[in-house]
Amino acid sequence: MVLRHLRARARCAGPGHAVTPLLDVRGIGKRYGSRLGCTGVSFDLWPGEVMGIVGESGSGKSTLLGCLSGHLAPDEGQVIFDTRDRGPVDTLGLSEPERRMLGRTDWAFVHQNPRDGLRMGISAGGNVGERLMAVGQRHYGAIRAEATDWLGRVEIAGDRIDDRPRDFSGGMQQRLQIARNLVTGPRLVFMDEPTGGLDVSVQARLLDLVRGLVREMGLSAVVVTHDLAVVRLLADRLMVMKDGRVVEAGLTDQVLDDPQDAYTQLLVSSVLQV
Amino acid sequence: MDDLRPVATAGQSYTFGYLDDQTKRMIRRALLKAVAIPGYQVPFASREMPMPYGWGTGGVQVTAACLTPEDCLKVIDQGADDTTNAVSIRKFFERVAGVATTERTPEASVIQTRHRVPETPLREDQILVYQVPIPEPLRFLEPRETEARKMHALEEYGLMHVKLYEDIARHGHIATSYAYPVKVEGRYVMDPSPIPKFDNPKLESPALQLFGAGREQRIYALPPHTRVVSLDFEDHPFEPSKADHPCALCGAEDSYLDEVITDDSGTRMYVCSDTDYCATRRDQIATTATGDRA
Numbered sequence: 001m002v003l004r005h006l007r008a009r010a011r012c013a014g015p016g017h018a019v020t021p022l023l024d025v026r027g028i029g030k031r032y033g034s035r036l037g038c039t040g041v042s043f044d045l046w047p048g049e050v051m052g053i054v055g056e057s058g059s060g061k062s063t064l065l066g067c068l069s070g071h072l073a074p075d076e077g078q079v080i081f082d083t084r085d086r087g088p089v090d091t092l093g094l095s096e097p098e099r100r101m102l103g104r105t106d107w108a109f110v111h112q113n114p115r116d117g118l119r120m121g122i123s124a125g126g127n128v129g130e131r132l133m134a135v136g137q138r139h140y141g142a143i144r145a146e147a148t149d150w151l152g153r154v155e156i157a158g159d160r161i162d163d164r165p166r167d168f169s170g171g172m173q174q175r176l177q178i179a180r181n182l183v184t185g186p187r188l189v190f191m192d193e194p195t196g197g198l199d200v201s202v203q204a205r206l207l208d209l210v211r212g213l214v215r216e217m218g219l220s221a222v223v224v225t226h227d228l229a230v231v232r233l234l235a236d237r238l239m240v241m242k243d244g245r246v247v248e249a250g251l252t253d254q255v256l257d258d259p260q261d262a263y264t265q266l267l268v269s270s271v272l273q274v
Numbered sequence: 275m276d277d278l279r280p281v282a283t284a285g286q287s288y289t290f291g292y293l294d295d296q297t298k299r300m301i302r303r304a305l306l307k308a309v310a311i312p313g314y315q316v317p318f319a320s321r322e323m324p325m326p327y328g329w330g331t332g333g334v335q336v337t338a339a340c341l342t343p344e345d346c347l348k349v350i351d352q353g354a355d356d357t358t359n360a361v362s363i364r365k366f367f368e369r370v371a372g373v374a375t376t377e378r379t380p381e382a383s384v385i386q387t388r389h390r391v392p393e394t395p396l397r398e399d400q401i402l403v404y405q406v407p408i409p410e411p412l413r414f415l416e417p418r419e420t421e422a423r424k425m426h427a428l429e430e431y432g433l434m435h436v437k438l439y440e441d442i443a444r445h446g447h448i449a450t451s452y453a454y455p456v457k458v459e460g461r462y463v464m465d466p467s468p469i470p471k472f473d474n475p476k477l478e479s480p481a482l483q484l485f486g487a488g489r490e491q492r493i494y495a496l497p498p499h500t501r502v503v504s505l506d507f508e509d510h511p512f513e514p515s516k517a518d519h520p521c522a523l524c525g526a527e528d529s530y531l532d533e534v535i536t537d538d539s540g541t542r543m544y545v546c547s548d549t550d551y552c553a554t555r556r557d558q559i560a561t562t563a564t565g566d567r568a
């Protein structure tokens with residue numbers, strides 16, 4: 001029931017239809033002591049839209065993503081999310097139970113290392129089913145059917161459902177992590193280097209899959225990556241970060257084909273291999 | 275433990291029930307809190323007891339804090355009153371509290387137990403004290419203590435069902451057969467200690483049930499008539515296991531049975547694990563038989 005509702009919502013939402021952004025980020029900043037993590041980051045994310053964040057190592061991408069997703073507490077700024085029941089709410093002001101609830105219903109987080117996002121000692125089916133059980137699903141057959149369906153959608157053979165992720169390849173683990181995150185039909189997905197650490201051929205397949213799911217489910221996503229090919233394929237819009245600041249932002253194709261900022265030009269011209 | 279002389283003849287004077295008054299007060303406060311929040315694990319400052327951990331130090335401290343001179347104590351270990359563990363705890367309290375002891379469930383006002391709930395239904399004027407090795411039902415799923423506590427606080431119990439899911443996926447049914455997790459009054463998930471799941475339905479009881487974990491320093495409780503639901507799935511409902519034999523000694527068909535090997539060639543026999551229940555039934559049968567003959 002809940003799921004169907006979530007899906008329906010996800011389908012209705014699409015760029016152009018909404019009057020309120022799904023995510024409204026204002027002036028986010030975070031320091032680690034005297035070191036700058038990120039500062040002055042603001043942007044809107046509309047329903048169904050994918051935002052890419054690129055920049056060299058240490059530019060503050062993960063810090064920003066952590067602040068947006070509630071894993072890190074920013075020093076300043078607001079992260080306003082258009083909640084289902086209460087409309088736009090600054091998630092930084094939510095109580096911990098509310099934030100954790102959001103984290104297993106409307107939000108999802110895909111880690112670079114599948115180990116951080118999977119339970120390695122629990123079967124693939126159990127991994128996918130966990131979020132369903134966390135929101136109250138109590139019918140084993142239904143959970144299993146849903147898990148089987150999701151394994152199929154991320155191209156994992158159904159007969160692997162009772163195997164543990166530690167017996168899976170890196171690409172399979174990452175696909176399993178994605179299935180585990182999307183099974184409850186979230187509206188917003190955060191991804192930190194989802195293809196990092198994978199072979200190039202495996203990366204391509206994973207990207208294709210993610211792109212398909214994002215389109216099909218009308219997902220909004222914030223994707224952090226080193227890899228310009230990833231943003232080219234996935235992101236509608238792009239932010240380029242350097243030294244904790246956004247140096248350029250815009251439509252992906254525009255930024256990549258006609259970069260204005262000197263650093264972005266360097267980045268795109270592949271003189272600078274990030 | 276054998277060094278302990280009876281209270282009266284000892285050079286020093288033990289407080290009634292071994293523990294000093296301040297410790298008893300501390301434990302009683304924890305007990306009151308536990309009763310007020312059924313199924314919630316209350317931390318307490320567990321004391322060194324004159325017996326090693328794993329021998330029921332948590333249960334012993336709870337019993338010591340509950341006993342009054344008028345009490346009659348029964349101690350059972352896996353259903354039996356005559357195992358080393360049961361005998362030594364019973365002797366301990368005979369010495370340090372001088373209370374009456376019994377092996378008969380109906381005669382006892384306080385019963386300390388390890389791994390079983392007596393078959394004879396308990397009453398409102400009885401207290402059942404459980405010895406608990408590991409109080410945290412989330413332990414094997416979430417080893418981080420702080421995270422487990424947060425999950426209890428926020429009622430995030432999805433993981434408990436993941437464990438049951440894994441059971442069914444692997445064995446075709448829920449294979450957990452003891453320490454079967456329960457939800458208390460629709461709120462806290464609780465480990466009922468390693469009792470067989472056969473005993474789970476008895477957790478809804480008129481008696482006060484107290485749980486003491488010595489090494490882990492936790493106390494929790496089920497006040498009389500608390501709602502206790504064993505976790506399950508709609509399509510795999512909880513089933514208390516039932517032996518498909520009657521007891522070979524007393525013929526009971528409603529009790530939890532132990533498998534006993536009776537000779538060198540491995541002949542097996544199934545008998546009640548609750549020795550008092552079995553003996554009482556056999557006495558009754560003998561009496562009836564004698565009565566018939568007269």
Ligand SMILES: Nc1ncnc2c1ncn2[C@@H]1O[C@H](COP(=O)(O)OP(=O)(O)OP(=O)(O)O)[C@@H](O)[C@H]1O
Pocket residue numbers: 032035036037038055056057058059060061062063064226
């Ligand atoms: N926990 C921390 N303590 C102190 N400094 C940190 C911490 N995490 C990050 N930093 C610093 O903050 C800055 C931004 O780091 P961040 O991890 O956000 O960069 P990134 O863009 O994700 O880099 P990468 O591409 O290598 O993952 C860096 O200077 C980093 O050294």
Ligand SMILES: [Mg+2]
Pocket residue numbers: 061062063
């Ligand atoms: Mg990073």
